[in-house]
Amino acid sequence: MLFYLLLVFQANANAQIDPAHCRYPLGMEDGRIKDHAITASSQWYETTGPQYARLNREEGDGAWCPAGLLQPSDTQYLQVDLGQLTFLTVVGTQGRYARNSGKEFARMYRLNYSHDGQLWRSWKNRLGNKTMEANDNAYVSVIKDLHPPIISRYVRLIPVTKMPTTVCMRLELYGCPWHDGLTSYSSPEGQLMMPPGYPIASLNDSTYDGAHERRKLSGGLGQLTDGVIGQDDFLVTRQYHVWPGYDYVGWRNGSLGSGYVExxxxxxxxxxxxxxxxxxxxxxxRGVKIFSSVSCSFKPRLIATWEAEPVEFRTVLDDRNPSARYVTVPLGRRNAKALRCRFHFADVWMMFSEISFQSDTVIPTQITPVVTSPWPMEESSMPTTHKTVTNPSAKDQPDDGNTPILIGCLVTIILLLVVIIFLILWCQYVCKVLEKAPRRILEEEVTVRLSSSSDTIILQTPPVPPRVSQMDHPYERIFLLDPQYQDPAGLRNKLPELSRSAETSACGGGYAEPDVTQCTPHQCFQSSVPHYAETDIVSLQGVTGSNMYAVPALTVDSLTRKDISVAEFPRHRLLFREKLGEGQFGEFSVQVHLCEAEGLPEFLGEGAPLPDRDGRPVLVAVKQLRADATNNARNDFLKEIKIMSRLNDPNIIQLLCVCVSSDPLCMVTEYMDNGDLNMFLSQREMESTLTHANNIPAVSLSDLLHMSVQISSGMRYLASLNFVHRDLATRNCLLDRRLTIKIADFGMSRNLYSSDYYRIQGRAVLPIRWMAWESILLGKFTTASDVWAFGVTLWEIFTLCKEQPYSLLSDEQVIENTGEFFRNQGRQIFLFAPLLCPPSLFELMMRCWDRDIADRPTFEGLYQALRPHVVQ
Known part of the structure; x- marks a missing residue:
């Protein structure tokens, strides 16, 4: 039983590592890394030995110092044994402060690492540089992200100097255990893709740390284990200042002399x-597909031969959804220390960005040691293979000394099992509670836990720490992820200025700054009119089950069937075509299907908002609630139908009819032939002589302005009803054949746009690149925060959706940037001006991103500003 439970825990730990979350201190500062695991090439004194190289600690003489003056040619090192393979993402360093008596520090250092302590490799960043900047005084902690991260057990920090000097260092390492167990992979080198009309994509494994000979990589690890997931468009990268195709390793069919990559x-x-x-x-x-099949062979030992019977798996190819995706290959619980997999091509190119394995450590079978039984036993009853010779004089006497010990061991084991079972049940209960937690709490937790992911973070500790309150310097310290950091409310405890801002902005409803003492925080949030805090709204899930609209609770008081202003459509006339997506409606899942509705134009009559289908069946989107939903979920679904049925604007997706007379409850909405605006624009170029001559799909500046006006018109209508969308983006704007735009909410439910949402516990919930700072930090969604998202949507339109907003920033750096908007000290990063965008229009975008909510334009003002630019 105990062994089984340990296997369960082990299996749960084998998850894909995310470098943004794998940032836990590994134990230099708190002592989990013991003194004997910290060694050095030399030390100046006994009191400056390697055991004193602990960040923020002052034992001994305050740091590790190598012997003598460090010369530019020296290779002195501080070595740490982490005890197991570790995914290392961050390094923190300090100099020797020694209670204001020290002044030695290292300005630069290099990092070497090893899996076994024998073969050492040198870390280098994604541009090939091996040296990292460190400290410029003895007391400041400098935190450096490793891009790329490394997988290692042994780590050496090697201080670097340009002139002879005395050097001392303190250290902390951050990361998490590497349960994957992979120590190296070998493959053909990645290749160069030179398609006509597109940028050249270099699909090599640029961070590989093994041998590179004869176009073969061997004995190392690289981009396939760095935790960076490639985007749907392989030319778009998540890293800074790198070439197109950087996130993927790719091979061309036929270039390897076979139809597979081994x-x-x-x-x-x-x-x-x-x-x-x-x-x-x-x-x-673009000629890129997932592999058609894979065949994996196994070796139980490195010196053994490959087993004759491989595991084979054939994938289901997808020619409709161009999203990048994980393909899970079952390996049949086979035992091995090495695998050889052959991935077969399905098209011209095959590209991978990550490979991970789910496995358990094989515990070798051991022979049970022979022990003398503590109870009297007839010699003939004992198995002959375990026959034991005992002392004849003691044979007939019970061993009173061992019996209590054995009973105590059995009782201890039973109690241990009870404790483990209790912990499992408790963990399951906590997980259920977290799943039901309000989204706002989850958002606050993300803001706290991801506040320190920028490339370089300086943790300032003044030379003589004065006694000042946190209120005086609320932003001097940015906190790294820590296992103890579990309280979502901790954000406002750590950042009191943010808490005051939350109360102040809530009191003023986003427009005024009255005295905070005039109302309690709870009263303030309830007085925010006409903008609604989350405590005052009903969240409508929209046609896909994601959060589309937020409306005043007073609009959905009592509800009966007569309140629904659309007709009941015969369910049997809805013919399923494909699944569009799925989402959550309360505790129950909903699904969205693309269907054909037979006879819908005749059913709705004249004036129905339906496209001209030339006699073909009408395509509609059907959102369906599970038949076993609770009464509360059913009532919420009907309330959504009531409000959606009253929305009537040419630029808002319209509810056409419902099926609510029987289960499952369904709502039927428009479906637009031209798809969403993001996909539409990303497949086009700006209109020019070249596009006309080569018949390339193109759009004009007039088209882009017309699209912008339509979106502002639809949002103006929602704002007039005090509706808050909360997910405005080009992916949620649908087009018909005449380029009429209708605002919807399809983006969150589709895999194609999963990278646009920041994920919590595996669910896509936060479109942070489109969110205003107050929405991320305070959980406050208003019409003004929709205006912010509209500015980002304009930016998307005038870049033809060729890249993601803030594409050079990671998700965590985007969240950190919202803190800069809040602090308003001039360090916030804005989106760049698109080349196609007139200066006056970019100025309008910048106004949408104003730090002060009251200074942002209204949708009415945006509509009036944009409308004159459209040719009537």
Whole structure:
């Protein structure tokens, strides 16, 4: 039983590592890394030995100092044994402060690492630089992100100097255990893609740290294990200042002399493999597809031969959805220390960005030691293979000394099992509570836990720490992720200025700054009119189950069937075509299907908002609630139908009819032939002589302005009803054949746009790149925050959706940037001006991103400003 439970815990730990979350201190400061695990090439004195190289600690003489003056040619090092393979993402360093008596520090250092303590590798960043900047005084902590991260057990910090000097260092390492167990992979080198009309994409494994000979990579790790997931468009990268295609390793069909790519994977010990996850690009209209099949062979030991019977898996190819995705390959619980997998091509190109494995460590079978039984036993009753010779004089006497010990051991084991079972049940209960927690609490937790992911973070500790309150310097310290950091409310405890701002802005409803003492925070939030705090709104899930609208609770008081102003449509006339997406409606899931509605134009009559289908069946989107939903979920669904049925604007997606006379409850909405605006624009170029001559799909500046006006018109209508959309973006704007735009909410439910949302517990919930600072930091959604998102949507339109907003920033850096908007000290990063955008229009975008809510334009003002630019 105990062994089984340990296997369960082990299996749960084998998850794909996310570098943005894998930032936990590994134990230098708090002592979990013991003194014997910290060594050095030399030390100046006994009191400056390596055991004193602990960040923010002052034992001994305050730091590790190598012997003598450090010369530019010296290679002195501080070595840390982490005890197991570790995914290392961050390094923090300090000099020797020694209670204001020290002044030694290292201005630069290099980092070497090793899996086994024998073969050492040098870390280098994504541009090939091996040296990292460190400290410029003895007391400031400097935190450096490792881009790329490394997988290692042993780490050496090597101080670097340009002139002879005395150097001392303190250190902390951040990361998390590497449960994958993979120590190296081998593969053909990535290749160069030179398509006509597109940028050249270099699909090599640029961070690979093994041998590179004869176009073969061997004995190392690289981009396939760095935790960076490639985007749907392989030319768009998540890293700074790198070339197109950087996030993927890719190969061309036929270039390897076979129809497959062969890769070998070596692990730290023999493992029992459950599955392999391969993140693969599927941009099929560019000749890229996931692999058609894979065959994996196994070796129980490195010196053994490959087993004769491989595991084979055939994938289901997808020619409709170009989203990159993980493909999970079951490995049949096979035992091995090495795998060889052959990935077969399905098209011209095959591209991977990550490969991970789910496995358990194989515990070798051991012979049970022979012990003398503590109870009297007849010699003939004992198995002959375990016959034990005992002292004849003691044979007939019970061993009174061992019996209580054995009973105590049994009782201890039983109590241990009870405790483990209790912990499992408690964890399941906590998980359920977290799943039901309000989204606002989850958002606050993300804001706290991800506040320190920028490339370089300086943690200032003044030379003589004065006694000042946090109120005086609320932003001097930015906190790294820490296992103890579990309280979502901690954000406002750590950042009191943010708490005061929350109360002040709530009291003023986003427009005034009255005295905070005039009302309590609870009263303030309830007085925010006409903008609604989340405590005052009903969240409408929209046609896909994501959050589309937020409306005043007073509009959905009592509800009966007569309140629904659309007709009941015969369910049997809805013919399923494909699944569009799925989402959550309260505790119950909803699904969205693309259907054909037979006879819908005749059913709705004249004036129905339906496209001209030339006699073909009408395509509609059907949102369906599960039949076993509770009464509360059903009532919420009907309330949504009531409010959606009253929305009537040419630029808002319209509810056409419902099926609510029987289960499952359904609502039927418009479906637009031209898809969403993001996909539409990303496949086009600006109109020019070249596009006309080569018949390239194109749009004009007039088209872009017309689209902008339509979106502002639809949002003006919602704002007039005090509706808050909360997810305005080009992915949520649908087009018909005449380029008429209707605002909807399809984006969150579709895999194609999953990277646009920041994920919490595996669910896409926060479109942070489109969100105003007050929405991320305070959980406050208003019409003014929709204006912010409208500015980002304009930016998307005038970049033809060729890249994601803030594409050079990681999700965590985007969240950090919202803190700069709040602090308003001139360090916030704005989106750049698109080349196609007139200066006056970019100025309008900048007004949408004003830090002060009251200074942002209204949708009425935006509509009036944009309308004159459209040719009537």
């Amino acid at each position: 890769m070998e994977f070596v692990f730290d010990k023999q493992r029992n493999f459950t599955s392999m996850k391969v993140h693969s690009n599927n941009m099929f209209y």
